[in-house]
Amino acid sequence: MSTATRGTMSVDWEQRVDFDRLREERLAKLRAELEKSDLGALLAFDFGNIRYMTGTHIGTWAMDKLIRFALITRNSDPIIWDFGSAAKHHTLLAPWLGQTHMHNDADPHAPHHDAVKPRAEHGSRAGISTLRGAFPPSAGIAEGVAAKIKRELEKFGVANEPLGVDVLELPILFALQAEGIAVVDGQQTFLEARRIKTGDEITLLTTAASMVDAAYENLYEFLKPGVKENETVGLVAKTLYDLGSEYVEGVNAISGERCSPHPHVFSDRLIRPGDPAFFDILHSFNGYRTCYYRTFAVGSASPAQVDAYKKAREYMDLAIALVKPGATTADICEVWPTAQEFGFPDEEAAFALQYGHGVGLSIWEKPIFSRLTSFDHPETLEEGMVFALETYWPSADGIGAARIEEEVVVTATGCEVITKFPAETLMVAGGQRYYSVNGPLNNVRSSQSHLNTPEGRGEVTA
DSSP states (O other): OOOOOOOSSOOSSSOOOOHHHHHHHHHHHHHHHHHHSSOSEEEEOSHHHHHHHHOOOOOSTTTTTOOOEEEEETTBOOEEEESTTHHHHHHHHOTTTOEEOBOTTOOTTSTTOOSSOOOOEESEEEOOOOGGGTSOGGGOHHHHHHHHHHHHHHHTTOTTSOEEESSOOHHHHHHHHHTTOOEEEOHHHHHHHHHSOOHHHHHHHHHHHHHHHHHHHHHHHHOOTTOBHHHHHHHHHHHHHHHTOSEEEEEEEEEGGGGSSOOSSOOOOBOOTTOEEEEEEEEEETTEEOOEEEEEEESOBOHHHHHHHHHHHHHHHHHHHHOSTTOBHHHHHHTSOOGGGGTOSSTTTTTTTSEEEEOSSSSSEEEEEOTTTTTTSOOBOOTTOEEEEEEEEEOTTSSOEEEEEEEEEEOSSSEEEOOOSOOSSOEEETTTOOEETTEEOOSBOOOGGGTTSTTTTTOOOO
């Protein structure tokens, strides 16, 4: 396991990410979880699960459309039904899908085994779901999907076993049930397989974080009064795409009075002198995501903002210090404040402000750290987990707030932080830009309204 990064390309002179190994190890982990379950097969519509199972990707335009689907049974290799010509593309350039046949490890005496060995067929096939209802229901698309699945379940001897599905549309659910298929929750099986990352996954996650390091460097240089929040989003997106990102999922850009409460969406607000500003950068490199907050003050910071940042950083450092194999999500949440301590009525209202979550092919994987659930349902930390920890604290002036996030890899003895842009203390972007007759303005400034009064000049004593 290594968090080293060695570039974003493959080369002939250095061992980097081995994509064949990545695909094989992911599939082996998924098979192991399927074998441990009481399921006969897993059906995926979620892009992350499809990629984990099949090593295929057709771009991010289709991520919310549920149009492609993939199946693996206890006794067979994965099958992907893909959008139009993408299926032919896979037959040409995804040789690992190959011919779908009885899996070599299948026990011929097991109850899931079909007595007749099925004829081999290619693992990439054309297929389409309902386009989220855009197809007329009378066209029978949902019934066609169900028939395709039923055929494979019968072929590989698991038609009478439960079928685990991650997410699906109601017409597909009803059509599967009409075929006599017992549909159950399969998402937990997928997420358990994805809980511990392989070495190649950790390298890809670290590389994705290094690209955000660069985005923050450019953002730090760019921030100044007069810049709009949406302009910062454009700058970050361009930086990441130029570096090889396949998908910038989102950039949360929050400034000034918008910091408290956190609205979770950027706007066209103009950033002003002395504003707090925090950002969350979410993108994907070869499928592997980031969730990576940083907070800045622009030009200068108020004492209240400085104090808020110290508080958020303290909660972060207390949490990181506890991360090691054998610790639990409850142990981490124990050192974080209750919702009431920072102005919310309960943990649901404050959800995701003091928070942690696994990061992989999606940004919210196992384990989850939250006072909402972790005390009653703690999860044990294990070597090879990769997750993000997030803290938040509002400033006492009621305007600003601090938001910090670090991604960590659990090691044999503790953890390693893979988000490297400086965050130990509050960073001032655009600092030392302003000079008065007395020299550079102080980076920590109180309200300016009283500076030219006798009190403000320090001429009045008690």
